[in-house]
Amino acid sequence: MKAYLYLEDGTLVEGEAFGAIKETLSEIVFNTGMTGYQEILTDPSYREQTVVMTYPIVGNYGINKNDFESEDIQVKAFAVREYSVHPSHYECDETLDDFLKSKGIPGIYGIDTRMITKKIRNIGTMKCLLTYDKTSEAMEKINTYSFPKDVARRNALKEKMTFDGNGAKIGLLDLGFKRGILRELLSCGCKVILYPYNTGADEIMSDGLDGFMFSNGPGDPKDNPEIISLAKELFGKMPLFGICLGHQILALALGADTFKMKFGHRGSNHPVINLKSQKVLISSQNHGYEVDGRSLPEGTVKTYENINDGTLEGFDHPGLKIKAVQFHPEEGPGPVDGHEIIAGWINNVKDDEYNA
Template identity: 40%
Template sequence: MAAKSLDLHTVCRGFEPLNGGTAFRFNPLQSFKFTDSISVQRIFPSHNKAVGRQIICSVSTPSDFARDNVISIVKRPWETADARLVLEDGSIWKAKSFGAKGTQVGEVVFNTSLTGYQEILTDPSYAGQFVLMTNPHIGNTGVNIDDEESNQCFLGGLVIRNLSTCVSNWRSAETLPEYLRKRNVMGIHDVDTRAITRRLREDGSLIGVISTESSKSDDELLNMARSWDIVGMDLISGVTCSEPYEWKDATSAEWDFNSHGKASDKLHVVAYDFGIKHNILRRIASYGCKITVVPSTWPSSEVLKLNPDGVLFSNGPGDPSAVPYAVENVKQVVGKIPVFGICMGHQLLGQALGGKTFKMKFGHHGGNHPVRNLRSGRVEISAQNHNYAVDPATLPEGVEVTHINLNDGTCAGLAFPEMKVMSLQYHPEASPGPHDSDPAFYEFVKLMRENKHIDK
């Protein structure tokens, strides 16, 4: 039976044949070939040996088949429209949209995390980028109120293979399509994400345009992709806070596993917000620190007037060589008090110490990047999200490369003990990702305590 795509999304109950054949039986008279147009939602153990396991699946079928077999006919749980992703290399990828409508340009990067799409959507470091998830099934845990990494989605859009038709999670408050629509973020599905990932791995990150507007020709979208570039853009100014504020929330006891009993005298940390993720702030607060967050342009003289015990330079989007004002602020603080740089913060520190950054072929985005801590020899599986890296050959003497990425040998961490500097190219706060690198926050606390001679 040739399956045709329909407007109707049908949920069917069928039975897997006992002989392991490729046909699903939906009632004694009908069978359906296992093709791309059927997607299994749930499998129940067999109660009736004669018919095999019971399957609930969604099927795109000719309507007469649907009428005869469906247990419920529902509209797709999201509003859909045809969409296109046009890449600067001239390739055009047909898709369905499930978020905001319109036309958007951005750099396409692939993320290999299996879970955590909500934290990824709210990581401000993705501003200017489309995130393509290599995990083919997204949306199944919905969206909840706790996993936000910032107050907004700054990314250009989300590209996925298969959008889950049902949500199953005790924390879920809304569906992914609803969430994206409310935040005016584009999402497309039914895209061959594996093929695009292979292309990005071979050719490097590509600029693309996502559009739901049929009035725009392919050539128009291609021109748009080819005339835009993320290199050299200051994206931090679009995501930083506008005024300083205090951050108080620590990791809730339910989730905290590392900082118990280690909270100390109130150390005061000033955090430069280049696009800071909430979990960085929560992890520092969990060690009892008082935190003042300041905008990216806040003068270093004002920061030093607050007499902090340490300064954190946060993660943030875009090209680190395009924000000399931020490097200048970092320079003015370094050497005076302990500092910790994370991701963009690490890249700014690298430049402030005299080094240079470069753009990687396709960067590191995901929750499964092995990193070696060269001091301890320990390997950490880490959460990463960056397209640029510090070139260690450009750093002056005295700066130590403390971590390397084991996939490609790039610099993943720096220290300059003389200047009380530590930094990581990746995300010790995870969110999403493994917690192997969480002890880095305690390292920072220890650096501040040593500097105040608290431990002596």
């Protein structure tokens, strides 16, 4: 069955349909990872987005039981150059096509993903329409679509959950968290309390936590004023850590500014440099917004920088016991270079100290 992808700049791309058959409007972005499509599909930070994979062959190892970052597919639609019909891997449980169909998510393949990626890099992130008939109404539909402001709240945890461990007691706020963050905390021996989006500061502080983490998530950080207020209430009460959206939330709470990037960082091969040690890490990233490093307040220390474009990738505020990184130190998918960052923070929390 033919599928048609319309872009906001008027481009029409013709391909073949796979997955569910469902017309969708969304924001279109690209991911440069060579593997990890299952984690990408299930990453809540991709809500309301059509993801274009730059690697040309996708689906070749199928879908397994282990590589989920959430219960469901989170992307709005999936676009690939070549869909591998017959996957081959010892852990494979189902095909990518069957997985998309079971979750009601449409896909398109047989398209020039390199051309689309170049357009996004040159023009910036755009809106798009995936449909199954050529239509004169495509641009009208695209122009009337706006990216929702509630994506971090969607499908949020309904009540808090506790995961036992013998080490530090860490709270994790669900802004669209990836399971990899929870796995990494548990691998460090932590007892983890997972909190719903709308949890208040009084409840968090009453649980006797050693540290608190703001998770990753989708959308514009400024669309979450209640979480920014929560962060302010927790300043100085316990060590705080932010990942991705959490990094942006903590920066906004400190009085810094954020902005939408031209096309964002999405992939598992982004080099960042530790500004103190000058050590380079290869990082996993997924974000379309960035903290303006020039707007950080006095008392804040820049810790990481993106080697490709010089954007801010991390900061500390020693006086308020805050650490934050824009990239994903827990990977999923990607390299494990950043694991030492979370482990180091946990060690400081357990030792009742804060090492800037």
